[in-house]
Amino acid sequence: MKTLKFSAMILVLTALVVIAGACAAPGTLPQVVQQTVVVPQTVIAQETVIVPQTVVAQATPVPVDQARAETLNIAIGGPIVPADAINPYVNWNRDMGMHNFCYEYFFYQNLQTGEYIPWLATGYEYNADSTALTVKLRDDVTWSDGQPFTADDVVFTYEMIQKDPSLNWGQQVVDNVASVEKVDDHTVTFNLKTSNPHFHLNREAFPAVGIWGGTTIVPKHIWEKEADPKTFTNSNPVCTGAYKLANSTEQSRTWERRDDWWGTKAFGVTPGPKTVNLRYLGPETNVALALVNNEIDTPMIGILGVGSFEEVARRNPKVIAWQKDLPFSWLDPCPRPLMVNNAHPPFDKAEARWALSYLIDRNAVADLAYEGATTPAWGVWPDYGGVKPYKDAIADLLQQYPTEAYDEAKGLQMFKDAGVDISTLDLKYVVNADSNEEVKVAQVIADQLGRAGIKVTITPLSGPAEQTAVLEGDYDIKLHSFCPGYIAENLDLFNSKYYKPLGEKVALFEANSFRYQNPELDKIVNEMLATPPDDNAKMIPLFQQAMAIWLKDLPVIPVVQAPALVPFNTTYWTGWPTADNPWNMPVSWWATFNTVIAGYPDKDGKWVGGIKPAQ
Numbered sequence: 001m002k003t004l005k006f007s008a009m010i011l012v013l014t015a016l017v018v019i020a021g022a023c024a025a026p027g028t029l030p031q032v033v034q035q036t037v038v039v040p041q042t043v044i045a046q047e048t049v050i051v052p053q054t055v056v057a058q059a060t061p062v063p064v065d066q067a068r069a070e071t072l073n074i075a076i077g078g079p080i081v082p083a084d085a086i087n088p089y090v091n092w093n094r095d096m097g098m099h100n101f102c103y104e105y106f107f108y109q110n111l112q113t114g115e116y117i118p119w120l121a122t123g124y125e126y127n128a129d130s131t132a133l134t135v136k137l138r139d140d141v142t143w144s145d146g147q148p149f150t151a152d153d154v155v156f157t158y159e160m161i162q163k164d165p166s167l168n169w170g171q172q173v174v175d176n177v178a179s180v181e182k183v184d185d186h187t188v189t190f191n192l193k194t195s196n197p198h199f200h201l202n203r204e205a206f207p208a209v210g211i212w213g214g215t216t217i218v219p220k221h222i223w224e225k226e227a228d229p230k231t232f233t234n235s236n237p238v239c240t241g242a243y244k245l246a247n248s249t250e251q252s253r254t255w256e257r258r259d260d261w262w263g264t265k266a267f268g269v270t271p272g273p274k275t276v277n278l279r280y281l282g283p284e285t286n287v288a289l290a291l292v293n294n295e296i297d298t299p300m301i302g303i304l305g306v307g308s309f310e311e312v313a314r315r316n317p318k319v320i321a322w323q324k325d326l327p328f329s330w331l332d333p334c335p336r337p338l339m340v341n342n343a344h345p346p347f348d349k350a351e352a353r354w355a356l357s358y359l360i361d362r363n364a365v366a367d368l369a370y371e372g373a374t375t376p377a378w379g380v381w382p383d384y385g386g387v388k389p390y391k392d393a394i395a396d397l398l399q400q401y402p403t404e405a406y407d408e409a410k411g412l413q414m415f416k417d418a419g420v421d422i423s424t425l426d427l428k429y430v431v432n433a434d435s436n437e438e439v440k441v442a443q444v445i446a447d448q449l450g451r452a453g454i455k456v457t458i459t460p461l462s463g464p465a466e467q468t469a470v471l472e473g474d475y476d477i478k479l480h481s482f483c484p485g486y487i488a489e490n491l492d493l494f495n496s497k498y499y500k501p502l503g504e505k506v507a508l509f510e511a512n513s514f515r516y517q518n519p520e521l522d523k524i525v526n527e528m529l530a531t532p533p534d535d536n537a538k539m540i541p542l543f544q545q546a547m548a549i550w551l552k553d554l555p556v557i558p559v560v561q562a563p564a565l566v567p568f569n570t571t572y573w574t575g576w577p578t579a580d581n582p583w584n585m586p587v588s589w590w591a592t593f594n595t596v597i598a599g600y601p602d603k604d605g606k607w608v609g610g611i612k613p614a615q
Helices: 002-022 098-102 151-163 170-176 262-267 284-292 306-315 350-358 362-368 385-393 395-400 408-417 436-451 463-471 487-492 519-529 536-553 593-597
Strands: 071-076 107-110 115-118 121-126 132-137 177-184 187-192 243-248 252-257 275-280 330-340 426-432 455-461 477-479 556-564
Touching: 071 284, 098 243, 098 593, 115 121, 151 170, 151 177, 151 187, 170 177, 284 306, 330 350, 350 408, 350 536, 350 556, 362 436, 362 556, 385 395, 385 536, 395 536, 426 436, 426 463, 436 455, 436 477, 455 463, 487 519, 487 536, 519 536
Parallel strands: 071 275, 426 455, 426 477
Antiparallel strands: 107 115, 121 132, 132 187, 177 187, 243 252, 252 275, 330 477, 330 556
């Protein structure tokens, strides 16, 4: 068959690259030849074929190199946004060092330990009805140009956003914050539009992060000179973080440690790496070879599969993962549902969304796309202990609405009952071309839908093109992570307040880019957001009411939990968080990674963690 022939050709090409690497002269980096193959994007596949990801290169001897011993090298999944376009309020590529090395936040949430870590701020307090939040800022923080970090920077940033809600995450700020007032140089008060005891957890509207992103405070003395913040390139960013931008190309970005970082004086700690390099090395095989040869210290999520990791670890015992055995990965708090565009017929009907759900074999997705490193998802929450009481409370609903069920015959019958002729469908499946994970999952899901008789056109997009397509709703289906993982906050992603007509950009990828509306659900979610997040006695009954609506409507289709298979190379750096020493989250692409590099103070002021030089 055509699929088999194409897979065989890829296998031969892979073997040639591996043989060339194995035959390279000792001590030299194997030459990797890359070839771009353009493949038609219309998929009605008959079967899925797995190509083994075997790596057979031997680790090269580690030279005594002082510069390398002071450098942290991180492999990334795709090309880098140009350095003249790294404005955090225009571009989403904050994980290329902007929010994990350069900018810092009031608080960091360690989801692994449950700690809420003060950083740029030292504490917060709500008023009696939770309509205002007062935050005390640290008084010894300076920007990288030596200017003090003060309440003026906070007020300026929020006023800038409120003047132009089209800035990244601007709509969430406008929806939640009435105003921000300066109390004194190191105290600010957030006046909220409604009672909201969850506000300190709202990464889209408050400078506290536990996952990817967070409202970023910018220096007033720099940004106030710009007439339009959307045209500001920010090519030489002034930040409070421990690193400053040294160089940036499409293939790599270099950050150099600041000797004058305020945290060294305040905490008495200097981050270990003198230099941090983010490097785009190309396909999975290249990254595996670089790990074997000690050229990188860790890759970002979704680059290496289980097979590649196992072979790398066999060839280089210095490479470890979160777990010593299968599935090796840490459970990322952002499950992967398939977003379905509710504004595109026939998926404006819940029956059609449920029909599509029954055609997806989640166990096969987990086995084939993730090589067994994950499990099916029942909803849009991670399988953490704190979520269990909520899941248990809707056990009867999950029996009535089996979100993990695979039943092709039932799915086809539901399409028929809904009056849908599947032979007329041609689903536009948008895929992030830079995500190895998304590409693999798309191949499996497109194959499954194709066997059922549904035509799927895979549309790989990168960078701004992919971002625009998702935010404007120019897709039929799209796999996406759903963060931040909290009960009410994840339900709020389905709130009609985020709804925009097709063609207009929503504020956030998972915040209703799928164009769902239900006023009954909105009312319950808004009540949950007005309830303290730890008030389970009230929150759980509200969750039951909300999920009775959500499960019936099924606005997105749960697929799998999110595995974070992120190997660490201990040749040059030690002290990485692991399941045996779970002091932090092993995620280099999050804003919290600076607390992995440097460590952080616990509630008693004791310093926790921080990676250390191995040599």
